[in-house]
Amino acid sequence: MKFVDEAVIQVHAGNGGNGCVSFRREKFIPFGGPDGGDGGSGGSVWLVADEGINTLVDFRHQRVFRAQRGENGMGRQMAGKGGEDTLIRVPVGTVVINTATDEEIGDLTTHGQRLLVAQGGHGGLGNIHFKSSVNRAPRKATQGSPGDEREIKLELKVLADVGLLGFPNAGKSTLIRAVSAATPKVADYPFTTLQPHLGVVRIEADRSFVIADIPGLIEGAAEGAGLGIQFLKHVARTRLLLHVVDIAPLDGVTDPVAEIRAIENELAGFDPELLDRPRWLVFNKADLIAPDEREKVAKAIVKKLKWKQPWYLVSAIAREGTWPLCLDIQRFFDEQKYAAEAAGQGA
Known part of the structure; x- marks a missing residue:
């Protein structure tokens, strides 16, 4: 299935x-009082997060x-039936933005979470509500209010514990593939990966984490070069x-x-907070360097960078390290x- 991580829809x-x-x-009551019922409320539009969906491709079609309109009120004080809500299923990790104001409406991060994106209109009042001591036979009723209408943008941000960064062809x-059951396409040319891939790394039966292969970046990605913005947003949750x-x-x-x-520089340009996130260096393709030279080369790079966080030397293709x-x-x-947990108990 084609991976699509952005869509604009109308609700x-x-x-x-x-x-x-x-x-x-009624018989023997030819001039009874008012008995007009109220109109039913219009249906609302909800987004529902579904972990069984992993792309927004359906919204391209x-x-x-639209949600259902409420029915009109009827005589004998019978209220109209309310319109049925419309439920739209979206992937977990979907951010919802109002295109008119560019404001975020909500963020669906857990399976089954619901978000109201368009409120149904209220039903109008029947003439029974307008009876008074001076107006025993009111011919007044109100119309139902219109339901909300808006255009919204859906943005899917991959939910993962670990995000892989790096230039194209770095070996992500x-x-x-080496650490999980994910099977992204691998080849010896840049931009093999054109969409994020998720893999579960299982350490023990009850200990695991999710790792995301983010497509390779290029310089200028934060300004939109290549597919930079689409790629960078997927590291936001890791x-x-x-x-x-x-x-x-x-x-x-x-x-x-x-x-x-x-x-x-690209991380700083997209979101400076990403530079404060824990980031480990993983020197890949160590098998292409003589065994007695690998660590020396890696340490020289670390020294030039004045790197303070952890770093690792691996060969993904040989599954070393x-x-x-x-x-x-x-x-x-x-x-x-x-x-x-300790902080929670202390509080």
Whole structure:
């Protein structure tokens, strides 16, 4: 299925039904009082997060969604039936934005979560409500109010614990294949990955984390070069970033230090807070360097960068060093969990 992470749709809630003007007419009561019922409320439009959906592709075919109108009121004080709500299922991780104001309406992050995006109109009042001591036979009723109508933008941001960063062909897809059951396309040319892939890394039966292979960035991505904005937004929810670096570029000219700094510039340009997020360096393709030279090359890069966070030397294609990396990631998340629980108990 094609991965689509943005869509614009129109939602129309149902109008409320009109109130009724009616008078009681029965045998021996030819001039009864008012008995017009109220109109029914219009149906509303809701978004519902569904973990069984992972793309917004369906909204490329259907862009307009309408809820049912409320029925008009009737005589004998019978209220009109309310219109049925319209439920729109979207992937977990969908952010909803009002295109008219550019304001965020909501963020659907858990399965089954619902978000009201268009409120149905209220039903009108029947003439029974307008009876008074001076007006015993009111011929007044009100119309139902219109339902909300708006255009909204849906943006899907991948939900993952770990996000893989790096320039095209750094080996991110190979790494996610090595540590999980995900099977992204792998080839020896840039931009093999054109959409995010998620993989579950299972350490034990009850200990695992989700890793996302984010498509490769290029310089200028934060300003929209290539598919930069579409790619960068997917790292926004991750708790840990793995910055994958090709430690042995085949052209012999590319400088890993320059590439690392270029990615940092793109993160800062998109969202400066991303630079404050835990980010570990993963030097990939170590198998292309002589065993006794690998660590020396990696340490030289770390020294130039004045890197303070953890770094790892791996060969994703040979699956060397990948398991210790996964164990450390799980340990990192476990420590975060214990710290949060301790803080909660202390409070």
